[in-house]
Amino acid sequence: MLAIVESCTLIGIDGYLVKVEVDVSSGLPGFEIVGLPDTAVKEAKDRVRAAIKNSHFSFPGQKITVNLAPADIKKAGPFFDLPIALGILAATGQVASEQLYGKVFVGELSLEGTIQSVSGVLPMALSLLRLNKEAFVVPRINSWEAVLAKGLDIFAAASLNDLIDRVSTGNLEKVYFKQDENKSLENLPDFSDVVGQDAAKRALKIAAVGNHNLLMVGPPGSGKTMLAKRLPSILPPMSHDESIEATRVYSAAGLLDKDNPLVTDRPLRSPHHSASAAGIIGGGRIPKPGEISLAHNGVLFMDELPEFRKDVLESLRQPLENGLVTISRVAAALDYPAKIMFIAAMNPCPCGFYGDHTKECKCSEYQIMRYRNRISGPVLDRIDIQIEVPRLSYEETRHNVQQETSKDIRQKVIMAREFQKKRYKDTSINNNSQLDSEGIKKWCMLDGEGEELLKASYDILGLSMRAHHRILKVARTIADMEQKNRISVENLAEAIQYRRMEHEN
Ligand SMILES: [Zn+2]
Incomplete structure (x- = not known):
């Protein structure tokens, strides 16, 4: 019998849907997994076999072939223990296939059948949401992060036994979002x-x-x-x-x-x-x-x-x-x-x-x-x-102001950032640090006095052209803090101060 269980893997911080196909047929007893890197296969086989037995299901003495598709997606990590085990149980009639349909499963199994945490459940959930999936069954210990993907039904799984019980009776453990998003800042050092x-x-x-x-x-x-x-x-x-x-x-x-x-x-x-x-x-x-x-x-x-x-x-x-x-x-x-x-x-x-x-x-x-x-x-x-x-x-440390x-x-930083944002509203630039030489030419204009000072810093301090670009970007920021479109000679002078290493070398 063939059973198909949907699962998910992680590449970088993106999730990818993986189909776990399990075929159990007569023939010499064996257990083969294709589509996983060699080292991971053996570990997965040992865990799945032990977990099924120790959860008091029967592990088939037949030929088991597991295929993880598509083959061209790189799969790593122990995400597939749970879907492989479910596939074996479905292919041998120990759980009804249609009960697994429409749900995506990830989880590592312990030898005794508990479902262990895996990394990356949130990025997986967000990707499944984009794929219009509706239900994601994850290790209970990861369920609190998975629910951050709002719009996807998240179900917690604690052990293979418990999960099969709940799947069979249509009584999955649904998890709801509960963090207060507005708590913040209070704990940061001031x-x-x-x-x-x-x-x-x-x-x-x-x-x-x-x-x-x-x-x-x-x-x-x-x-x-x-x-x-x-x-x-x-x-x-x-x-x-x-x-x-x-x-x-x-x-x-x-x-x-x-x-x-x-x-x-x-x-x-x-x-x-x-x-x-x-x-x-x-x-x-x-x-x-x-x-x-x-x-x-x-x-x-x-x-x-x-x-x-x-x-x-x-x-x-x-x-x-x-x-x-x-x-x-x-x-x-x-x-x-x-x-x-x-x-x-x-x-x-x-x-x-x-x-x-x-x-x-x-x-x-x-x-x-x-x-x-x-x-x-x-x-x-x-x-x-x-x-x-x-x-x-010592005197300065006793300074009591x-x-x-x-x-x-922070309030002032936000205001100056807003001023910056307005200037770049039709561009891909978010802040002054991203300005390239063209942007610098366009937005970091100096007046005559400023030009004189910049030239002097070049001649006397020996600053390089690269250093000049940095100085102009920083001067732009200082002017933004004063909500000014033009960089003043004072703004520039301050920015020159921030090239300490060049002055000395
Ligand atoms: Zn020293």
Whole structure:
């Protein structure tokens, strides 16, 4: 007898429909699965066989052939245990085929027949919705994320036994959406916690408005991490679409929170410098998004940037350029989104105290140069704003002024972003960081005085043309914060300040 059960697989953060065809026929007993990579087949066979037996169904002593179609879709992960088991039970008359019809099933089976969690249930559910599917049966533990795909009926499955019971009696366990989408911000650390560092705060505000990548240079303990961690609290709230997109990535990574599956706050990821390229960029045997994609629509913070592995720093180039990670696989390439704000921090030298007024730097000039050169080139080229974050003096730390709260700052950021958006309303540009040389020519006009200053920075500071483009984009953002169409000479002068590394090298 032949039975067909519909299932789903995940490629990148997109779901694809898979038909699981199970044929049980007389002949020499055997169990064959085609359409899965070799290593996964054996594991799936062992689990399915044990789960069926331990759930007190009978495992047929006949010839079982399972085909996962279409063949050209790359299948990975243990999504198909449950549909394979259901197919065998249907083909042997232990459950009625028509009860499975119209439903899509995913789930890994334990040897005793419980249904284990799988990654990527939300992107799968969203894809099924687009395919006009109506019912998706998922591991109970993943059901809270699947219901975020509104319009699709989601049913939770706890064990093979329980599921067959419910399927046979038409009594599936339906799951409903229940998260409050408007809870947000309250848990984020606030800018008002940071004493002093007004210049750094100002630069972060500018970065937030124009979506500029930013590098902080300063000794240990100057508050670089504290500042970076507060950036999401001043960025505009995520739109619903941005929120769903971020949640898809977390679902594919298997990292969603059961009680609050919808990602509503812009993420901040701060990987350790010992992280591998796969950890940062993504990939692996069963591919998973990396830190840069987990930061999608939020912030990637890399502290001690020069300490990261060379191949990691190199591999940042492409995603920083186009907001997308492409991972080449043997069968096909897959993409993960990676639209991020990139915030990096580093010490001024290996010992950390170059230029500090309290401690002496012990590094040689050569050591300092070598340290800084580790991040030269591709990465530095993607960073619009570079600032110094000095250690505060004791008096400054005792400074008792009311600090601006994240909520107030965020309001100003939103206003300046609106001003920006109006200018770009007929273009594909969203923010100033995306301006190319043509856009810069068109929208970053200077007056005579500004032109003079820019020329002087070229002649005297020796800034490159590339640096000029960055300066003009940042100056554009500063003018936007004042709701001005024209960049003033003051705006430009401030932007020139944010090319610290070039001044020194
Ligand atoms: Zn030093």
